[in-house]
Amino acid sequence: MNYLTINGGKRLSGRVQISGAKNSALKLMAASLLGHGTTVLTNVPRISDVFTMIEVLQRLGAGVSFEDNTLRIDTSGEISTIAPYDLVRRMRASINVLGPLLARSGHARVAMPGGCNIGNRTIDMHEAGLTQLGVRFTFDHGYLEGIADRLVGKKLVLDFPSRGATENLMTAAVLAEGVTVIENAAREPDIVDLASFLNAMGAQVWGAGTSTIEITGVGRMSSTEYQVSADPIEAGTFALAVLATGGDAELAGAQPETMEIFLEKLALSGAEWAPTESGIRVKCERRPRAVDFATLPYPGFPTDLQPQMMAFLVSAEGTSIVTENVFENRFAHTQELVRMGADIRTEGHHAVIRGVPGLQGAPVKGSDLRAGAALVVAALGAEGTTEVHDFHHVERGYEDFAGKLRSLGADVELMVETTSLQV
Numbered sequence: 441m442n443y444l445t446i447n448g449g450k451r452l453s454g455r456v457q458i459s460g461a462k463n464s465a466l467k468l469m470a471a472s473l474l475g476h477g478t479t480v481l482t483n484v485p486r487i488s489d490v491f492t493m494i495e496v497l498q499r500l501g502a503g504v505s506f507e508d509n510t511l512r513i514d515t516s517g518e519i520s521t522i523a524p525y526d527l528v529r530r531m532r533a534s535i536n537v538l539g540p541l542l543a544r545s546g547h548a549r550v551a552m553p554g555g556c557n558i559g560n561r562t563i564d565m566h567e568a569g570l571t572q573l574g575v576r577f578t579f580d581h582g583y584l585e586g587i588a589d590r591l592v593g594k595k596l597v598l599d600f601p602s603r604g605a606t607e608n609l610m611t612a613a614v615l616a617e618g619v620t621v622i623e624n625a626a627r628e629p630d631i632v633d634l635a636s637f638l639n640a641m642g643a644q645v646w647g648a649g650t651s652t653i654e655i656t657g658v659g660r661m662s663s664t665e666y667q668v669s670a671d672p673i674e675a676g677t678f679a680l681a682v683l684a685t686g687g688d689a690e691l692a693g694a695q696p697e698t699m700e701i702f703l704e705k706l707a708l709s710g711a712e713w714a715p716t717e718s719g720i721r722v723k724c725e726r727r728p729r730a731v732d733f734a735t736l737p738y739p740g741f742p743t744d745l746q747p748q749m750m751a752f753l754v755s756a757e758g759t760s761i762v763t764e765n766v767f768e769n770r771f772a773h774t775q776e777l778v779r780m781g782a783d784i785r786t787e788g789h790h791a792v793i794r795g796v797p798g799l800q801g802a803p804v805k806g807s808d809l810r811a812g813a814a815l816v817v818a819a820l821g822a823e824g825t826t827e828v829h830d831f832h833h834v835e836r837g838y839e840d841f842a843g844k845l846r847s848l849g850a851d852v853e854l855m856v857e858t859t860s861l862q863v
């Protein structure tokens with residue numbers, strides 16, 4: 441088990457390259473099962489979730505190679521339709537093989553993804569939509585099994601703009617007979633990435649990025665080559681790391697048009713940002729002002745930046761009110777921030793942050809990848825040394841996090857846990 445030590449107080453500056461988006465790459469990897477040939481994905485981040493998805497695809501019978509940031513996925517052979525229990529339990533995104541397997545083979549047997557510490561995260565909307573397309577589901581021994589003699593396009597309405605449900609319905613509908621319309625669809629950048637990828641394979645997907653996606657089924661899809669777009673959540677995380685130290689740096693590859701509300705909230709805090717030739721420049725030369733924000737599905741403030749934004753606001757001037765609308769339980773990081781001297785009170789979906797002049801380093805534990813990243817943001821601006829334990833969570837979604845921070849001037853080191861720390 442790794443942990444990161446951070447000696448706070450160093451001002452970050454310079455330039456950091458933002459990697460391809462985890463929450464896009466994982467879906468494109470699953471969707472490659474729709475083709476019969478070799479898919480090439482470039483700008484794929486080297487993170488543990490990608491290696492887990494590689495294992496899922498290999499266990500299904502695909503041939504996969506990963507050199508630098510280029511993935512080659514050969515799905516020309518026999519593909520099993522049973523997704524391994526241990527891997528789906530380890531990573532919820534494995535459920536995204538459900539749609540492609542049903543479209544390719546008319547059958548899928550996938551372990552129910554575990555809940556996690558940010559919420560119960562059921563898949564009822566995935567199941568309801570696929571059932572309307574003609575899938576018959578049974579559930580036994582922890583597995584969800586779907587069978588479909590044929591998939592027929594329908595008009596579907598999602599109760600909530602779920603990203604996973606939208607993606608599974610898109611990848612099932614591309615080979616269904618007739619037209620599928622998904623109303624109240626998720627609008628995140630990874631949905632747009634997935635639609636572009638599917639269309640490059642020969643699909644007919646229109647409206648991705650809006651709440652209404654229309655898909656006309658085609659007979660067959662072919663493998664393709666595609667570049668994964670930059671990760672807005674990694675970009676936002678590094679922006680807050682730089683700002684928490686009063687720094688000034690460029691986030692190369694970041695796309696401001698995918699981060700509008702987040703950047704607006706940064707400006708309200710008194711931080712400055714500007715687009716550059718290759719990304720975004722951020723700087724903050726004064727103590728930030730308190731800012732209220734509420735997480736919502738895209739284009740609202742992303743829940744995956746809520747912990748990191750909190751870690752920036754804990755030392756702001758004034759009181760910030762944070763509302764978490766997407767997950768039931770995504771405030772685990774607040775107690776760890778309090779351990780560093782923050783003044784935060786949570787009540788249901790709300791958190792009240794009273795700004796303090798500064799934080800002190802302490803041994804803390806990140807319970808999921810964004811909570812861990814938030815504790816690093818707080819530690820960079822804190823006085824003294826912090827240890828962020830359970831760092832393997834962070835390594836699920838950030839390529840070379842420590843190396844990138846060091847390149848901006850941070851004093852951080854990745855350590856190996858010798859004793860289990862009770863914090």
Ligand code: EPZ
Pocket residue numbers: 462463464466532533559560561562563564565566567600601602603604605626743744766767768809810837
């Ligand atoms: C994606 O998860 C992301 N993961 C999450 O990022 C992100 O936090 C989440 O979207 C919300 O933006 C990946 O893309 C791999 P949802 P997903 O379906 O698809 C409920 C990270 O840090 N729901 O939009 O699972 C669900 O419980 C991770 O990178 C149902 O109730 O999210 C949750 O409360 C964490 N029934 C809400 O909707 C369903 O059938 C949002 O879920 C589906 C979802």
